[in-house]
Amino acid sequence: DAGVIQSPRHEVTEMGQEVTLRCKPISGHDYLFWYRQTMMRGLELLIYFNNNVPIDDSGMPEDRFSAKMPNASFSTLKIQPSEPRDSAVYFCASSQLWGTSGEGNEQFFGPGTRLTVL
Amino acid sequence: SQKIEQNSEALNIQEGKTATLTCNYTNYSPAYLQWYRQDPGRGPVFLLLIRENEKEKRKERLKVTFDTTLKQSLFHITASQPADSATYLCALETGGFKTIFGAGTRLFVKA
Numbered sequence: 001d002a003g004v005i006q007s008p009r010h011e012v013t014e015m016g017q018e019v020t021l022r023c024k025p026i027s028g029h030d031y032l033f034w035y036r037q038t039m040m041r042g043l044e045l046l047i048y049f050n051n052n053v054p055i056d057d058s059g060m061p062e063d064r065f066s067a068k069m070p071n072a073s074f075s076t077l078k079i080q081p082s083e084p085r086d087s088a089v090y091f092c093a094s095s096q097l098w099g100t101s102g103e104g105n106e107q108f109f110g111p112g113t114r115l116t117v118l
Numbered sequence: 119s120q121k122i123e124q125n126s127e128a129l130n131i132q133e134g135k136t137a138t139l140t141c142n143y144t145n146y147s148p149a150y151l152q153w154y155r156q157d158p159g160r161g162p163v164f165l166l167l168i169r170e171n172e173k174e175k176r177k178e179r180l181k182v183t184f185d186t187t188l189k190q191s192l193f194h195i196t197a198s199q200p201a202d203s204a205t206y207l208c209a210l211e212t213g214g215f216k217t218i219f220g221a222g223t224r225l226f227v228k229a
Contacts, residue, residue, distance in 0.1 A: 031215050043207065043219040056216055091161050095215065105215050109161030
């Protein structure tokens with residue numbers, strides 16, 4: 001398996017523009033997580049899905065952020081309109097119950113999308 | 119408020135020594151705790167999970183302890199190598215599959 005795939009790897013946009021980040025989880029994983037990482041706040045959970053259904057979106061900073069998972073192999077995180085304070089690295093991670101090693105909730109992270117909003 | 123604390127300063131050690139990283143938490147009763155490694159420009163990579171009823175777990179040169187009374191986990195790397203240099207994150211389960219990450223500790227191993 002290629003692991004978790006994210007695109008784009010880098011995104012530079014201007015304030016006010018719409019940004020869409022994409023994620024393909026590992027096949028067979030039934031949990032998908034979106035995180036944001038900054039120097040100031042570390043790695044923050046934004047939202048997570050189970051079997052394509054959003055379970056907890058309490059970490060989504062505000063209504064400008066939305067996430068969807070239309071099927072088991074694809075998810076998007078959208079920011080509209082974007083602001084400079086949204087600049088961060090956004091990670092997608094996937095997991096399955098009891099994990100591949102039987103440990104439970106071992107999360108596999110993608111390479112991240114580095115977003116810069118000017 | 120709920121909080122996870124890791125050594126905020128970087129840890130510098132000599133090759134061959136044991137590195138010990140600390141993770142303290144308040145106001146949680148996690149069913150398990152995880153440790154991840156993160157290299158610059160990459161996503162975190164899972165290392166170990168320890169459950170609330172386990173006091174210690176080992177994997178090769180790694181050892182994790184979990185004291186639910188002290189609300190603390192210690193992460194040890196024995197016989198450290200320069201290749202172990204990275205940021206190490208602890209992560210707590212806070213209900214369901216929700217996980218909260220600490221800020222991480224940067225480890226530098228000098229040859």
